[in-house]
Amino acid sequence: MKPYILEETNWKQVKSQKYEVAILPWGATEPHNFHLPYGTDSLETAKIAREAAAKAWEQGAKVMVLPVIPLGVQNLGQIDLPFCLHTRPSTQKRILEDIIKALNGQGIKKLVIMNGHGGNDFKPLVRELQPQFPDMLLVLNEWFKMLDLTEYFEDTGDHAGEMETCVIMHYFPGLVLPLYEAGEGKAKNFKLNSLKNKTGWAPRQWNKVSEDTGVGNPKKANAAKGKRFLEDVTNSIATLFVELAKADLNDLYEE
Ligand SMILES: [Zn+2]
Numbered sequence: 001m002k003p004y005i006l007e008e009t010n011w012k013q014v015k016s017q018k019y020e021v022a023i024l025p026w027g028a029t030e031p032h033n034f035h036l037p038y039g040t041d042s043l044e045t046a047k048i049a050r051e052a053a054a055k056a057w058e059q060g061a062k063v064m065v066l067p068v069i070p071l072g073v074q075n076l077g078q079i080d081l082p083f084c085l086h087t088r089p090s091t092q093k094r095i096l097e098d099i100i101k102a103l104n105g106q107g108i109k110k111l112v113i114m115n116g117h118g119g120n121d122f123k124p125l126v127r128e129l130q131p132q133f134p135d136m137l138l139v140l141n142e143w144f145k146m147l148d149l150t151e152y153f154e155d156t157g158d159h160a161g162e163m164e165t166c167v168i169m170h171y172f173p174g175l176v177l178p179l180y181e182a183g184e185g186k187a188k189n190f191k192l193n194s195l196k197n198k199t200g201w202a203p204r205q206w207n208k209v210s211e212d213t214g215v216g217n218p219k220k221a222n223a224a225k226g227k228r229f230l231e232d233v234t235n236s237i238a239t240l241f242v243e244l245a246k247a248d249l250n251d252l253y254e255e
Contacts, residue, residue: 001013002057003017003057004057004065005050005053006064017062018062019063019064019108020062020108020245021063021064021110021112022066022110024066024069024096024099024112024114025045025046025048025049025066025069025116026045026068026069026072026113026120027042027044027046027069027070027117028070028071028085028116028120029042029070029071029083030074030213031078032159032164032213033159033182033183033214033218034182035179036160036165036168036177037175037176040168041072041116041117042068044116044164044167046065046067047171047172048143048230048233048234049068050065052233052238052241055234055238059242061241061242061244061245061246071091072085072119072120073086073117073119074206075203076204077208077209078206078213080207089121089124092120093125093129096122096129099111100129109135109137110244110247110249111138112139112140112240112241113140114142114237115140115141115142116142118144118159122140126138137244137252139240139244146236146237147229147236149163152166152228152229153166155220156216157216158187158216159210159214159215160213160215161217161218162218162220165179165218165226166221166222166223166225166226167229167230169221169223170227170230173223179218179219179221182214182218182219184212184214184217185214185216185218186210187210188208188210
């Protein structure tokens with residue numbers, strides 16, 4: 001029973017603590033090459049949130065990890081695959097708004113949204129909602145963008161590649177198929193040079209980009225790489241939680 005994991009704790013515990021920071025992990029539900037579970041983004045992000053919260057709690061930070069939201073924004077082509085759950089950004093905004101409203105009324109004024117899915121874009125949602133809740137601090141963390149992935153992985157991958165496979169191998173070894181079952185995650189680029197060199201951006205039609213739904217080769221993944229990466233990720237996020245728990249919301253800026 002952990003006092004910083006909402007799904008596992010109880011009212012008796014909660015009413016005896018003054019919680020400072022709520023943490024909302026947000027993932028997606030979609031195919032991840034052949035070898036990783038549909039829940040990869042949700043499982044990874046919830047587990048990272050819990051590990052970081054454990055480290056922060058040990059340092060005295062009163063944090064609470066909320067249940068993960070498994071509803072992500074998906075690309076065309078991926079949407080058509082069975083059980084891929086696409087959620088519109090406007091729906092995500094409503095979910096987020098309801099959660100912020102509840103926390104605000106309960107006096108919990110600091111919220112960290114932890115995103116674990118590349119298709120989710122919370123910055124515009126935070127920018128839209130922040131003015132409605134001026135006395136709250138809304139913080140976004142994207143753990144997969146925090147560190148230089150090339151220092152940890154040979155082929156970092158974009159979706160179900162080496163990085164994500166290493167993370168699941170370390171945290172959930174029972175949920176990964178043997179790597180010989182995995183596709184190579186070969187991704188086709190746009191023909192247009194301007195889209196290739198990122199002068200212009202367009203969402204990719206997933207079934208035209210990848211045959212196994214993966215983008216990035218998972219074949220060199222192992223649990224040890226995941227462990228090393230996640231140690232650094234959760235340490236940095238724990239520091240974020242500790243700083244936020246201590247922070248005075250009326251005194252956030254340097255002199
Ligand atoms: Zn993923």
